[in-house]
Amino acid sequence: MDFASALNTPASDVEKPPVLPQGTYIWSVTKIPTMTRTNSGEWDIVEFAVTPVSAEDDVDPDDLEAFGNLRSGMNRLAFMFPTDPAKEADAKRSLFRLKQFLLRTLRVEDEGTATIRELLDGSVNHQFLGSAVWRQDGEDTYVDVKNYAPID
Numbered sequence: 375m376d377f378a379s380a381l382n383t384p385a386s387d388v389e390k391p392p393v394l395p396q397g398t399y400i401w402s403v404t405k406i407p408t409m410t411r412t413n414s415g416e417w418d419i420v421e422f423a424v425t426p427v428s429a430e431d432d433v434d435p436d437d438l439e440a441f442g443n444l445r446s447g448m449n450r451l452a453f454m455f456p457t458d459p460a461k462e463a464d465a466k467r468s469l470f471r472l473k474q475f476l477l478r479t480l481r482v483e484d485e486g487t488a489t490i491r492e493l494l495d496g497s498v499n500h501q502f503l504g505s506a507v508w509r510q511d512g513e514d515t516y517v518d519v520k521n522y523a524p525i526d
Contacts, residue, residue: 392440394447394506394517397433399426400525402501403480404448407494415457420472420494422451424519427501447506449519451475479524501525 401424408421426447429438441447453472455465469490476482476493480500484493504522508515 392437392442393508393515394426394441394449395429395433395437396506396508396517398430398503398505399433399444399447400428400430400501401425401449401504401519401522402427402499403497404499406498411457418455418457420453420455422497424449424451424504426506430503433506447517449506449517451519451522475522479522481524 404423404425407423410419410421411417412419426444426449429444438444453468453475455468457465473490473493476490476497477484479502480497482488482493482496482500488496502522503525504519506517507520509518510516
């Protein structure tokens, strides 16, 4: 599709595309996770860009065919850390969950001396199992990645 030509399409002719079908997929981390702070400054966020690479048996094949290329199912996983010093315990819990995701779920190699930053940098192309779960917001359907687990 030529995007410049597509801009001449009447808005009433633009239809909502199908969303990634619910079910279990093998996901891959596609780039080095980003680290940002919310505009309010209340949270630091580590965000993983992930893409489904294959679908498991619980994904409806007809729905998957209607969706199209799995690469279009790009998504993200976010780990949020409060910046308020009074919430240090919450920040430590978040850091522990991030560590578990990197080491146990993605199985990023660590010889016992790697920092979290080094593990984040090493996470690219690592894969995991995760469920695509629909979340409704009015008329819009969003896909969240949940229930992630290592690939055995």
